[in-house]
Amino acid sequence: MYQEVTGPNNISEPESSLARLAANQSRRKRWLLVQPKSVTNMTVDSGRVSMPLKLVMVANLAGRIFDVTLLDERIGDIVPEDFSAFDVVAITSRTLNATKAYGIGDRALAQGRIVILGGVHPTMLHDEAASHCSSVVYGEIESVWHELAADVITGRMKGIYRSEGLRPMTEMQRPDFSYALASPNARRYADRIPILATKGCPVGCSFCTTPVVYGKSYRYREPDLVLDEMRSHQERLGKRAASFSFMDDNISFRPAYFTELLEGMARLGVRWNANISMNFLHKPEVAEIAGRSGCDLMSIGFESLNPDVLKSMNKGSNRLHNYQTAVGNLHRNGIAIQGYFMFGFDDDDEQSFQATYDFIMQNRIEFPVFSLVTPFPGTPFFEEMGPRIRHFDWDKYDTFHLMYEPKKISGQRLLENFIKLHREVYRGRAIMKRMQGKPLNWVWLANLSMNRFAAGLRPGNFL
């Protein structure tokens, strides 16, 4: 687990030596940053995707001393076969696009480029990633940037860059989206501007990578920095009601911070959505201030309606007796709910599906998202499932594949119920029941496209 790195000596000295090295480069090295598209045909990489904040952050740092081009395969940018125009090819990867990322890495390595892999999958499986690149960046680029950049300049790369500590978020620069917006396909990005206020989540769910990478740490940017960033986008777009999507793991973990930030946002008049855990949502004042500050959608990991399942995943923040209250509080304040539900745990049975259906319909959850539980490498859940895991083909890690046979229901029945739940929740009458009277916006469209998606599902899709 990491410690936060603080103190001026840690920051200014490497900064100035890097500046000296950079000034002596014979020419600025050229970096190609790649966001690969996964090969899954399920919903995860489809529709309008958000700008890849992680690569924009890499571009921000690299762009100070190198020339940077950013390509995003998800919006239709084409990664070249020939990398001779670049010195460095740096690729981000999650598990579901790791095979794609590795393929690009292998090609660039064969052409003698410096290849850097970063993101959650190379962090979790750095030994595996190492054979597809020159260097793996473990965790955040900010923590290792000076060393990495200096080595790129001198051409002496290490196999892994891993820092002992995390940089305070106060040092985070305001992201410069021009690297992403330079693409001719940029109109395919979602309108919502990605933004980051906090990092980390101490809840500790067994299936999640965040506690593994960040431990119990929870860092945040001063509210003024976040508000200034929002204000700059309002000015850039020439409108007050600019829309933001928080990329935070769990934005509400420190109530005092959350409240201060939201009071500031209420004054700005922005719109926003975020991931949030259930911890404080049963308190009416949390939903009240969220609504007043412009929140129109909260993404909540309800995960399960089965108490044994919740206990087994170590999701201490979710108390079943609070679910209905939390939903009621948000709805009273005009906030729609994107509810995440997972199936396939050992304690799941047919009743888990019925209970989820009843909960969604009774509480009129606007945008339910169902997934099959997936043991991502590096998580405690991956270790627990060990030899029971059926697939190590990373292309199948899209949360729509049956990863192991659960104990209380056969895999076949699980899939039949999973498809049935999709169809029942997204059939026309059910959509009307859940959505009637709600604002006519993209959430309606999401329901209509889920209706088509559900109709096409077959058990074979998930094997």
Ligand code: B12
């Ligand atoms: C916001 C978020 C989303 C958003 C936006 C996703 C997007 N387009 O980026 C939405 C809601 C759409 C989403 C959807 C999904 N998500 Co999500 N998501 C996140 C979350 C909470 C934050 C990601 C983020 O942007 N953080 C902010 C950026 C700035 O930080 P960062 O990504 O950590 O990047 C830093 C470092 O990793 C590093 N770095 C990253 N890339 C590179 C590249 C190079 C070259 C270098 C040097 C460094 C580097 O430096 C960066 C800057 O500090 C993460 C959890 C997490 N903390 O990672 C889960 C997470 C990435 N999601 C996850 C999952 C499973 C999903 C879904 C499959 C869920 C589902 N069932 O639908 C989908 C898949 C979507 C997709 N197409 O990939 C998993 C992925 C697990 C894995 N091993 O791959 C995570 C890790 C959560 C978890 N359960 O553990 N997600």
Ligand code: SF4
């Ligand atoms: S509450 Fe969300 S972010 Fe926090 S550990 Fe659990 S799944 Fe991960």
